[in-house]
Amino acid sequence: MGFFLETLFGGLMSGMLYSLIGLGFVLIFKASGVFNFAQGAMVLVAALSMARFAVWIPNWLGFQNLLLANVLAFMVTAVLMFVMAWCIERLVLRHLVNQEATALLMATLGIAYFLEGLGQIAFGASVYTINVGMPKEPAFLFESVFDGGVLLNLEDLTAAVIAALLVASLALFFQVTATGRALRAVADDHQAAQSVGIPLNRIWVIVWTVAGVVALVAGIIWGSKFGVQFTLATATLRALPVVILGGLTSVPGAIIGGLIIGVGEKVSEVYLGPLVGGGIEIWFAYVLALVFLLFRPQGLFGEKIIDRV
Amino acid sequence: MTTQLRERIGDVVLEMQNISLAFGGVKALTDISFDVREHEIRAIIGPNGAGKSSMLNVINGVYTPQQGSITFGGEQFNKMNPRRAAEMGVARTFQNLALFKGMSVLDNIMTGRNLRMTSGILAQAFRLGSAEREEIRHREFVENLIDFLEIQAYRKTPVGRLPYGLQKRVDLGRALAMEPRLLLLDEPMAGMNIEEKQDMSRFILDVNDEFGTTIVLIEHDMGVVMDISDRVVVLDYGKKIGDGTPAEVRQNEAVISAYLGVAH
Numbered sequence A: 001m002g003f004f005l006e007t008l009f010g011g012l013m014s015g016m017l018y019s020l021i022g023l024g025f026v027l028i029f030k031a032s033g034v035f036n037f038a039q040g041a042m043v044l045v046a047a048l049s050m051a052r053f054a055v056w057i058p059n060w061l062g063f064q065n066l067l068l069a070n071v072l073a074f075m076v077t078a079v080l081m082f083v084m085a086w087c088i089e090r091l092v093l094r095h096l097v098n099q100e101a102t103a104l105l106m107a108t109l110g111i112a113y114f115l116e117g118l119g120q121i122a123f124g125a126s127v128y129t130i131n132v133g134m135p136k137e138p139a140f141l142f143e144s145v146f147d148g149g150v151l152l153n154l155e156d157l158t159a160a161v162i163a164a165l166l167v168a169s170l171a172l173f174f175q176v177t178a179t180g181r182a183l184r185a186v187a188d189d190h191q192a193a194q195s196v197g198i199p200l201n202r203i204w205v206i207v208w209t210v211a212g213v214v215a216l217v218a219g220i221i222w223g224s225k226f227g228v229q230f231t232l233a234t235a236t237l238r239a240l241p242v243v244i245l246g247g248l249t250s251v252p253g254a255i256i257g258g259l260i261i262g263v264g265e266k267v268s269e270v271y272l273g274p275l276v277g278g279g280i281e282i283w284f285a286y287v288l289a290l291v292f293l294l295f296r297p298q299g300l301f302g303e304k305i306i307d308r309v
Numbered sequence B: 001m002t003t004q005l006r007e008r009i010g011d012v013v014l015e016m017q018n019i020s021l022a023f024g025g026v027k028a029l030t031d032i033s034f035d036v037r038e039h040e041i042r043a044i045i046g047p048n049g050a051g052k053s054s055m056l057n058v059i060n061g062v063y064t065p066q067q068g069s070i071t072f073g074g075e076q077f078n079k080m081n082p083r084r085a086a087e088m089g090v091a092r093t094f095q096n097l098a099l100f101k102g103m104s105v106l107d108n109i110m111t112g113r114n115l116r117m118t119s120g121i122l123a124q125a126f127r128l129g130s131a132e133r134e135e136i137r138h139r140e141f142v143e144n145l146i147d148f149l150e151i152q153a154y155r156k157t158p159v160g161r162l163p164y165g166l167q168k169r170v171d172l173g174r175a176l177a178m179e180p181r182l183l184l185l186d187e188p189m190a191g192m193n194i195e196e197k198q199d200m201s202r203f204i205l206d207v208n209d210e211f212g213t214t215i216v217l218i219e220h221d222m223g224v225v226m227d228i229s230d231r232v233v234v235l236d237y238g239k240k241i242g243d244g245t246p247a248e249v250r251q252n253e254a255v256i257s258a259y260l261g262v263a264h
Helices: A002-032 A039-061 A066-091 A101-123 A154-176 A178-188 A190-195 A200-226 A232-246 A251-271 A280-295 B052-060 B082-087 B105-111 B121-125 B129-148 B164-176 B194-211 B222-228 B246-251 B253-260
Strands: A138-141 A150-153 B012-023 B026-037 B041-045 B067-072 B075-077 B090-092 B182-186 B214-218 B231-236 B239-244
Touching: A002 A039, A002 A150, A002 A154, A002 A178, A002 A200, A002 A232, A002 A251, A039 A066, A039 A101, A039 A200, A039 A232, A066 A200, A138 A154, A150 A154, A154 A178, A154 A200, A154 A251, A178 A190, A178 A200, A178 B105, A178 B121, A178 B129, A190 A200, A190 B082, A200 A232, A232 A251, A232 A280, A251 A280, B012 B052, B012 B214, B026 B041, B026 B052, B026 B067, B026 B214, B026 B231, B026 B239, B041 B052, B041 B194, B041 B222, B052 B082, B052 B090, B052 B182, B052 B214, B082 B090, B090 B164, B105 B129, B105 B164, B121 B129, B129 B164, B164 B182, B164 B194, B194 B214, B194 B222, B222 B246, B231 B246, B231 B253, B239 B246, B239 B253, B246 B253
Parallel strands: B041 B214, B041 B231, B090 B182, B182 B214
Antiparallel strands: A138 A150, B012 B026, B012 B067, B067 B075, B231 B239
């Protein structure tokens, strides 16, 4: 039982990371109807910027405080994400309004390659580490209940708490502020939103910035665990099944989808893996996504699209 | 809010001059001119496919006419866009209900206040005093509007769950929240039963009376139109075939034949 719980926790932790990346996809899809292939590249650029500025800024200013360096690097990167969002709106989205979804999709592919290239030109192509001072030592829970307790990675737990806080504050922002209301309005109906004078262009910049900050947090968690390198951009495509499972239009869907896939991967690997020779973790998410595409293409929480004939 | 008399009609506020609109080879509107006076209720009627909705979309800036110009509040345009129109005080409702379905009635109507909210996104995010006060002020306005439209009981209900007649009312409320100078209503009574139609007519007249809002409305139902509007434009196949008071239009030969058919 203790071992099962350990596996479960492990799955939930990695699921949290998938959820964060999936959340980036959902935010942009809801507001602009674009499936953003560049989300992975955004995570990469954000993580690279975070890793480099956390080293550069103390060097330039000549101080030695890890916390201060990280806070400053975070702020600089957040501003960078805003500039990126502004450029994407100005140079790409604005010119593709009312074009076919495929054209927008291809445009985000282009943005992805551009960002990957630019990120490496600006920040270098080596493997970097992000050190935000997350606790590394493991903790034991329920020692009185099970023999030996349940081993829990404190780093994962911290990451999960950060992710949960981020999601909660985003949800609150969407629910209670005027801008959040405008964002939800745009997600529901472009035409009506324009008719009450909600500026689509500004909303898009805001959404892409928010998606950028979500990418930044995902990048920090990922980077401090596995290091920052080029493969990060493609690794994030593993979050693709998450949004298929949860539904492209649902924020709770992205979160629950991520958790299901995280847990499913770990549990099936540990308990079914030995029977089929292992490796389930690699394909589990994709097969699950495939099953969903066949039987419930709108995902768990997505809106069913009914076309009138 | 002072009640104004019915003989309140003022100067021309909107003038459409020689508007022509075509989609590829299909002519939706051909050389149409008419004006709308301050505080009046102006109806656009016509059979299916006459170009009524296209006309409304031209005023609102969704479509750009190939020819003609629009003069609104003394300024002349060849081109509008929906956001600009909104900024100039043009609000609209939609024929097929374009409400924000997942949002509550209150939130839907609050979006109508968007242009009047000035506090920055960060002030809102951190709930600074100024943003908070602004939100409360606008909330008060919207609550009054909800009372006016008699939908208090549904304030927190997601609009997608409301019956059709009430959704139409929310649509009207959202447009009214903009405190528009010109209100465009695209078939406000389409698909309603008699009772709902009467309610809606009453709201339209009240809005016109109490707020002095100039209204342009499109409607199928001749009876309703004749009852509530001051002047009527009649379109048929994208051409203007009649213009005048309801009594005048009723006598118009071309209008009668367009609606009832004519023996050849």
